[in-house]
Amino acid sequence: MLLRNPAVGRLVAEGFPLFMQHLSGTKGVDTDTSREMIADVSHNGGRDVFLVSADYDGDRRKVYLKFYDPRTEEIRLWYDDTGHLPYCYSREPKEKLMRNPHIKGNKSVLRLEKERKIDALRDKKIWVTKISATDPLAIGGTGFSLREKIDVWEADIKYYVNYLFDRDLQVGRAYKLIDGKITGSTIYIDQHLQQIASDAMQDMNEDEKAAFNQWVEILAADIPSFRRVAFDLEIYTEERNRIPMATHASDPIVSVSFCGSDGLRTVLLYDREGDIEKDQFHGTEFDVEIFRDEKKLVTSALEILRRYPFVVTFNGDSFDLPYFYRRCINLGIPRKQLPFKIGRRDARIEWGVHIDLYRFFFNRSIKGYAFGDKYDVISLNEISENLLGRGKIILDDHLSAVGPRLLVEYSFRDSELTYELTSFGEDLVMRLITTIARVSNMTLDDVCRLSVLNWIKNRVIQVHRNRGYLVPLKEEIKRKGGQRYTKPVTKGKKYVGAIVVKPEVGVHFDVCVVDFSSLYPSIMKEYNISYESVNCPHKECRGTTVPGTGHWVCTLKRGMVSELVGNIRDVRVKVFKHMARSEALDDETREFYNVIQQALKVVLNASYGVFGSEQFPFYYLPAAESVTMYGRHVIQDTLAHCEAQGMKVIYGDTDSLFLQRPEEEQIADLAEWVEKNHRLDLEIDKIYRYVAFSSRKKNYFGVTESGTVDVKGLVGKKKNTPQLIRAAFRRVLDRLREVQTVDDFEEARKDVQGMVREAEEKILRGDFEKEELAISTTLGKALAAYTKTTPQHVKVARLLEREENRHVVAGERMIYLKTTTKPGVKPVEYCNKEEIDVPKYVELLRSTFEQLLDAIGLTLEREAPQYSSLESFM
DNA sequence: GCGGACTGCTTACCT
DNA sequence: ACAGGTAAGCAGTCCGCG
Secondary structure (H helix, E strand, O other): OEEOOOOOOOOOOOOOOHHHHHHHOOOOOOHHHHHHHHHHHHHHOOOEEEEEEEEEEOOOOEEEEEEEEOOOOEEEEEEOOOOOOOEEEEOOOHHHHHHOHHHHOOOOEEEEEEEEEEEOOOOEEEEEEEEEEOOHHHHOOOOOOHHHHOOOEOOOOOHHHHHHHHOOOOOOOEEEEEOOEEEEOOOOOOHHHHHHHHHHOOOOOHHHHHHHHHHHHHHHOOOOOOOEEEEEEEEOOOOOOOOOOOOOOOOOEEEEEEEEOOOOEEEEEEOOOOOOOHHHHOOOOOEEEEEOOHHHHHHHHHHHHHOOOEEEEOOHHHHHHHHHHHHHHHOOOOHHHOOEEEOOOOEEEOOOEEEEHHHHHHOHHHHHHHOOOOOOOOOHHHHHHHHOOOOOOOOOOOHHHOOHHHHHHHHHHHHHHHHHHHHHHHHHHHHHHHHHHHHHOOOHHHHOOOOHHHHHHHHHHHHHHHHOEEOOOHHHHHHOOOOOOOOOOOOOOOOOOOOEEOOOOEEEEEEEEEEEOOHHHHHHHHOOOOOOOEOOOOHHHOOOEOOOOOOEEOOOOOOHHHHHHHHHHHHHHHHHHHHHHOOOOOHHHHHHHHHHHHHHHHHHHHHOHHHHOOOOOOOOHHHHHHHHHHHHHHHHHHHHHHHHOOOEEEEEEOOEEEEEOOOHHHHHHHHHHHHHHHOOOEEEEEEEEEEEEOOOOOOEEEEEOOOOEEEEOOHHHOOOOOHHHHHHHHHHHHHHHOOOOOOHHHHHHHHHHHHHHHHHHHHHHOOOOHHHHOEEEEOOOOHHHOOOOOOHHHHHHHHHHHHOOOOOOOOOEEEEEEEOOOOOEEEHHHOOHHHEOHHHHHHHHHHHHHHHHHHHOOOOOOOOOOOOOHHHHO
């Protein structure tokens, strides 16, 4: 049966069997509108709709799917009509289970069925018993669930997730809803892309082609534009420093602002005192609606929200939505008129998808790989300043004390920024979320709330289901054994990672950087790394050992994770990277493919690491260790080969080698050699006009042929280095950028020396604002958690709490100065310029530049610059 | 009591 | 809540020192 979006029409239950209507109660069921619904189906049934989400309806005891229709811009809800039930597995035979007291008298258990599965760890067919139950809570989630009573498998997969897997539904894919059935819609793919894809498939066998094609179809399909609204609440609080609590919602909502993809720009304002005049809002870039009654305001806000299939917030999971929900209840609105699902950690909307951008931007993979660590504090202000170039409105006073005009401006700006965070760069964030949903086959709601580990886990479980494997328990994988062979170099780590080649100190001209493209994912693909394929049960595979370990790798069957990672890697490298660079496409189209390519990279980059994370249900150290072992093996072997061929390797890190003036032909031969001997791709990453290394690893700068400067790891770049020092550092690099030849260096060294001196004198003279010397350090954890030592930024934080009555939380940055007075540090705003410990800063400046000066052969103390014998590096 | 050698903690970076 | 490797600064500890 097809149910229309309640936001638009009313819930309709066409064709509901009678007993089901009974079960589902009265909620939303309205037979009067069913005729309207039928008309709707015949008229619109053949249209493409995108699967975006799914959930479980506890009243109806059914899974329902959320399809987005880009033409009407509505969500269509689809309730299960197949009688699918929640279930889990037991390895006990059916007959024995039937005698088990937890099964026998259990009213929730509906069916026991024998089923054939494959035991992944033993690679054997086994019989299991599928236990079907009336509702998901019978399986897991309460203290009385089966999961707590007997040994069961696959009991912690969420029910709607199981449903998507079992019905072979693909999130983000286009479907048609015709005659009460979900059918996959034909996917049209750009011709150019089709050509590239079919070229890539040339050498594949039929199975590989099928898998490859499927991934291309999933990922290349159009992404619709999502109709959405961003919203934001403001609360009136009597006391100044009280943070309103979502669990009580005891303070009134004074404003609700909306910014929609359809151009909606509105603030609903609550006029508590009855003294607000409409004409105060002339000239605003949004509408203001004034309410004398808070209940009318929230009712109106709810109506607006429900017009949109996607609701976007910043922190709506833990604040805006739960507060709004509670407040509505406090104001006497019946619960059943409030289609929210407010959980302990998240807030969902029944009529569509709620995207909480706080959760999304908090994600470390998103922050790092998708946005290059451009923001570090997860706040609306910080993120929008860094990604949009515009931040929140700064208030001088407490929000509850400002006048209505400023209040609405402030409020609207918040929802405007929230909306723009989803719209900038041609809806970059929406595309990213959709692409990750496609890769992980996870609902959009879950994608933006969960980590990369969960994205991968979800898809890996689906591979199990498709291949007929029973998902093993964590303990089973742990018990499988295969001890660790390497002892970690670093304390607190579990195994050995990558190699860093010691750099050759000095300046090197004409350096070619080669790297192994996606080294670890490629290793996983080529060397068949998965939790079940490393140390597999077959005797005949034992000879295929991972070099330097006692681990062996399966030669009979393709490991599940190896296959998955291989497919994603191939489709990224062979299709989407090409498309993102294709000259035949316009900028916008290239950017579309670039987002896909980037999203795949995020997932690939984490695919090895998850094997070393205890949170991962397929955690298996021998798999992680084998990947890095192969990695070290490959790079060392390649390095040796380079030297044997007369090439000089001056540096290397994990998957890269810096080669000094290699011949073009040598590089081509090298790539061929790598392909032949290690089955991996080696490519030229970049060419530096020159690179300068100090003796430190992960610490250099290089100037490319086009004149851009790469700075890696140097303290002068780090964000906790004082501004004044960073600025001097930048000036120096700008000067070094101009160096073209060895001879240019003489002049450059003199200039650099002068620039450092100048900065030093500036500090000594006191020719600076105190803010320029401020050090800012992130408070990595809650204040109370610093029990071993008291670092300087913690001293500052404690001082703020003690003396300024401020509350400091993890993730905040402490901004302070080093002083000659008492504890040696002081928050910048309470520090006098006279207290500043000048010699300390001179020392800091010197040590910052030391890294750079070491590299270019300069020593500060001397009058005349000391030259390094450049010739020796040529 | 004080300073140097050392270890450990913490942050920020690289791949 | 993907991993390990590296640099740097400071906090804290131990030891020698008539």
